Amino acid sequence: xxxxxxxxxxxxxxxxxxxxxxxxxxxxxxxxxxxxxxxxxxxxxxxxxxxxxxxxxxxxxxxxxxxxxxxxxxxxxxxxxxxxxxxxxxxxxxxxxxxxxxxxxxxxxxxxxxx
Amino acid sequence: xxxxxxxxxxxxxxxxxxxxxxxxxxxxxxxxxxxxxxxxxxxxxxxxxxxxxxxxxxxxxxxxxxxxxxxxxxxxxxxxxxxxxxxxxxxxxxxxxxxxxxxxxxxxx
Numbered sequence: 134x135x136x137x138x139x140x141x142x143x144x145x146x147x148x149x150x151x152x153x154x155x156x157x158x159x160x161x162x163x164x165x166x167x168x169x170x171x172x173x174x175x176x177x178x179x180x181x182x183x184x185x186x187x188x189x190x191x192x193x194x195x196x197x198x199x200x201x202x203x204x205x206x207x208x209x210x211x212x213x214x215x216x217x218x219x220x221x222x223x224x225x226x227x228x229x230x231x232x233x234x235x236x237x238x239x240x241x242x243x244x245x246x247x248x
Numbered sequence: 249x250x251x252x253x254x255x256x257x258x259x260x261x262x263x264x265x266x267x268x269x270x271x272x273x274x275x276x277x278x279x280x281x282x283x284x285x286x287x288x289x290x291x292x293x294x295x296x297x298x299x300x301x302x303x304x305x306x307x308x309x310x311x312x313x314x315x316x317x318x319x320x321x322x323x324x325x326x327x328x329x330x331x332x333x334x335x336x337x338x339x340x341x342x343x344x345x346x347x348x349x350x351x352x353x354x355x356x357x
Binding site for chain 1: 282291292293294337339343348350
């Protein structure tokens with residue numbers, strides 16, 4: 134199994150809703166990443182988990198809450214989002230627990246719309 | 249920190265070599281150059297990386313100038329499936345990295 138899966142593919146939520154994005158990989162990778170990508174812009178790093186511990190938080194608002202329950206699973210909990218948070222949310226994993234851009238495997242993303 | 253500069257867009261005829269340039273004039277001696285691409289509606293895909301020497305794999309070749317201030321990604325025989333946004337990224341000391349704005353490559357039949 135050499136892929137990163139993300140669910141759901143699409144999500145529409147209101148500003149008062151609570152929802153979660155899920156990311157899974159079964160490649161034994163030890164680093165996992167969340168990115169946010171607005172239309173026609175490059176991905177922006179949000180969070181990095183290394184060996185299931187949060188290593189990097191790029192000053193992301195607290196309405197985004199990451200969780201890494203085990204080495205294969207990464208969640209992003211969403212609460213009280215704003216319309217400007219509408220974007221493609223990408224998950225990635227990498228073999229090495231030392232985080233960086235090196236050889237990351239990306240999932241297809243969840244397209245989030247906040248109404 | 250080493251930012252990258254790439255042309256906004258390029259066209260390439262199908263079957264010809266696509267040469268995508270990247271400037272990284274402030275790169276430091278131990279900072280790697282990585283290339284990823286993102287096909288429409290998909291997540292980015294790793295292509296290749298290098299430090300000083302030229303590199304080749306099944307997808308592409310990477311040519312890095314001797315002074316390391318620029319590099320070129322070469323897709324030897326471009327196909328329509330190579331139409332994508334190509335990102336040149338420098339991994340800074342301390343593992344930090346930033347995606348640049350990328351080059352939108354269109355392969356024309």
